[in-house]
Amino acid sequence: MSRGILTVVSGFSGAGKGTLMKELLAQYDNYALSISCTTRQPREGEVDGKHYFFKTKEEFETMIAENGFLEHAQYVGNYYGTPKAYVEEMLDQGKDVILEIEIQGALNVRNIMPDALLLFVTPPSAEELERRLVHRGTEEMDVIRSRMNRAVEESEFMDRYDYLVINDDLQVCVKELHELIQAQHNRASNRTDMIDKMKKELKIRKENRE
Numbered sequence: 001m002s003r004g005i006l007t008v009v010s011g012f013s014g015a016g017k018g019t020l021m022k023e024l025l026a027q028y029d030n031y032a033l034s035i036s037c038t039t040r041q042p043r044e045g046e047v048d049g050k051h052y053f054f055k056t057k058e059e060f061e062t063m064i065a066e067n068g069f070l071e072h073a074q075y076v077g078n079y080y081g082t083p084k085a086y087v088e089e090m091l092d093q094g095k096d097v098i099l100e101i102e103i104q105g106a107l108n109v110r111n112i113m114p115d116a117l118l119l120f121v122t123p124p125s126a127e128e129l130e131r132r133l134v135h136r137g138t139e140e141m142d143v144i145r146s147r148m149n150r151a152v153e154e155s156e157f158m159d160r161y162d163y164l165v166i167n168d169d170l171q172v173c174v175k176e177l178h179e180l181i182q183a184q185h186n187r188a189s190n191r192t193d194m195i196d197k198m199k200k201e202l203k204i205r206k207e208n209r210e
């Protein structure tokens with residue numbers, strides 16, 4: 001069985017990545033969503049081990065020291081990191097693994113795993129982004145402001161991604177995401193098995209003709 005595709009999904013906080021991921025996993029098999037560790041406080045309704053593994057700063061730093069993360073970064077004053085073991089295990093099982101992480105982490109993954117697919121999710125406008133953040137209603141105004149400011153910085157890196165995914169209509173966006181990821185399976189660098197098979201078969205036919 002061929003190894004799974006590693007996809008990194010980033011986007012402005014409030015772009016709707018969470019909902020997108022939920023829909024993607026509900027509609028298609030073969031995806032595994034990595035659960036990150038974070039030192040931020042759980043939001044209302046968030047469950048430890050489901051949305052995140054909530055850690056203290058000390059616990060997180062121990063995991064860094066033990067090389068337990070594929071990547072980690074700081075975001076608005078908190079640590080976030082992708083536990084390495086789960087990702088490797090799922091890829092080996094042929095699952096397409098999704099990391100929903102911010103930009104620093106995404107660019108680190110690009111360095112470690114150059115074959116990873118990097119997708120950036122954005123709402124159609126800045127006004128819409130702010131509207132979604134306000135409507136989420138889980139954050140204070142100063143947090144919303146800091147996330148909007150962070151978005152200004154993050155927009156500088158949008159062109160480092162392989163594809164933009166514009167999240168206007170959710171269902172259209174889910175389908176687009178799925179198709180982009182599945183197309184990766186046929187990238188020549190991911191199909192060395194097929195390339196080898198064709199080379200071998202062509203050679204045999206040539207020999208038989210001679």
Ligand code: 5GP
Pocket residue numbers: 010011012013036037040071072073075080081082083100101102103104105106
């Ligand atoms: P939130 O606090 O809104 O759940 O997440 C804040 C940001 O951290 C989001 O952009 C989210 O994608 C990112 N994030 C979540 N998990 C990780 C992770 O494991 N590594 C990195 N680098 N970023 C993460």
